[in-house]
Amino acid sequence: MAETSTPSERYAQGMKTRRSVLGDAYVDRAQANRTPFDQPFQELITESAWGTVWSRPHWTKRERSMVTIALLAALGHYDEVAMHIRATANTGATKDDICEALMHVAIYAGVPAANHAFKIAKATYAEMDAEKAAGERR
Structure with missing residues (x-):
């Protein structure tokens, strides 16, 4: 289906x-679930969203x-939203930060x-x- 290439630096x-x-x-899990059909999409989001936007130096991961x-x-x-709420454990965004962000959404x-x-965030934080x-x- 799609051609595979050597991964870029990005x-x-x-x-x-x-x-x-x-x-x-x-x-x-995402890598294991890749298929030839969605591999080009996985490469696109990895390079563009994660390798370009999320890797820029001007904002912190928290921001x-x-x-x-x-x-x-x-x-x-x-x-x-739920996936990125879970990611706050790694980005440093606090519950208060997310509350403020969602107040702006309102x-x-x-x-x-x-x-x-807010409903999703509460449920996700409770699961976490x-x-x-x-x-x-344990």
């Missing part, structure tokens, strides 16, 4: 950044995390979008807290 940087934000387990969650919430991409993109994103507590009991 791809390598993207994979490094993607792993630092989303975690090895998430990226490993990018807040903006990303706000944009995803505003656009109604709620599966991605004003600038609409209360229903923010309301649903439960996973952490279970890990501490």
